[in-house]
Amino acid sequence: LTNKKFHPEDSTITVGNVSIGPGTLTIMAGPCAVESADQVMETAMAVKKAGASMLRGGAYKPRTSPYSFQGLEETGLQYMKDAGEAADLRTICEVTSIHALEIAVKYVDMIQIGARNMQNFELLKEVGKTGIPVMLKRGLSATVDEWLNAAEYIVAEGNANVVLCERGIRTFEKATRNTLDLSAVPVLKAKTHLPVIVDPSHATGVRAYVAPLSKAAIAAGADGLMIEVHPCPECALSDGPQSLTFEDFEQLCDNLDPYAKLA
Ligand code: PEP
Ligand code: MN
Numbered sequence: 001l002t003n004k005k006f007h008p009e010d011s012t013i014t015v016g017n018v019s020i021g022p023g024t025l026t027i028m029a030g031p032c033a034v035e036s037a038d039q040v041m042e043t044a045m046a047v048k049k050a051g052a053s054m055l056r057g058g059a060y061k062p063r064t065s066p067y068s069f070q071g072l073e074e075t076g077l078q079y080m081k082d083a084g085e086a087a088d089l090r091t092i093c094e095v096t097s098i099h100a101l102e103i104a105v106k107y108v109d110m111i112q113i114g115a116r117n118m119q120n121f122e123l124l125k126e127v128g129k130t131g132i133p134v135m136l137k138r139g140l141s142a143t144v145d146e147w148l149n150a151a152e153y154i155v156a157e158g159n160a161n162v163v164l165c166e167r168g169i170r171t172f173e174k175a176t177r178n179t180l181d182l183s184a185v186p187v188l189k190a191k192t193h194l195p196v197i198v199d200p201s202h203a204t205g206v207r208a209y210v211a212p213l214s215k216a217a218i219a220a221g222a223d224g225l226m227i228e229v230h231p232c233p234e235c236a237l238s239d240g241p242q243s244l245t246f247e248d249f250e251q252l253c254d255n256l257d258p259y260a261k262l263a
Contacts, residue, residue: 001152004192007193020223020224026053028054029043030043032239037082043231045086046246048089051253055084056226058094059071062096074103093111112134113137115202119146121153124150125157128155129157131158135165136150138166138181140169151194166197166198166199167202176203177206178203180200180217182198182216186220195223200217201242206241214256218259229248
């Protein structure tokens with residue numbers, strides 16, 4: 001169902017009034033984690049003004065250490081909903097369990113399946129049954145075929161609203177948090193009709209590399225970007241070093257303009 005051979009035309013996935021697919025460049029931006037009502041509201045207003053059409057923010061955080069901040073859960077989802085409505089942005093939040101999914105569908109416009117859950121097949125089947133738009137991130141060490149099979153799990157349950165997100169993979173290289181596999185973009189474009197988003201924030205872990213790789217992602221054919229933005233990156237409870245300030249993000253969006261027109 002995800003294979004381009006049987007569906008040669010590229011798909012457009014709609015999330016409310018936002019389209020993700022050919023001819024559009026969808027920018028999803030926001031904090032790694034929802035930390036407070038003010039933090040998400042302020043970020044929503046800033047990213048909207050800069051040109052984003054979707055607000056991201058984690059309410060359930062899959063942290064490497066169990067002692068790190070785990071997220072505000074349902075309260076965080078409510079803050080996302082309020083900020084999305086106030087700024088006129090569609091919202092996307094990660095779910096880490098079937099329980100979280102059942103709650104999140106009441107609050108957000110799009111569900112994110114994170115890298116750590118790419119092969120959580122029970123979760124994929126449940127998200128497939130809901131029909132809600134879903135962004136499936138590439139697993140930490142997943143091949144393109146494993147990733148497409150994971151997408152197939154969702155579509156096979158009747159939910160065709162799937163977008164893929166390249167977020168970097170594990171390699172021997174330690175200069176960046178992960179290695180952004182930009183070749184995955186044209187490879188996916190050859191193999192599947194599903195839209196492809198690139199997340200240079202989690203791929204690099206370094207603020208300074210986010211802008212150049214955003215431009216490269218668009219040049220490679222990505223349909224959109226997911227970028228972490230925080231009102232005060234040095235105060236962030238997670239992923240501060242890779243988060244852009246409002247000013248950085250605005251500048252990036254201004255610089256992307258000529259690239260976006262190439263699409
Ligand atoms: C995220 O987007 O918040 C996240 C945890 O990303 P990933 O699953 O790609 O690590
Ligand atoms: Mn993050």
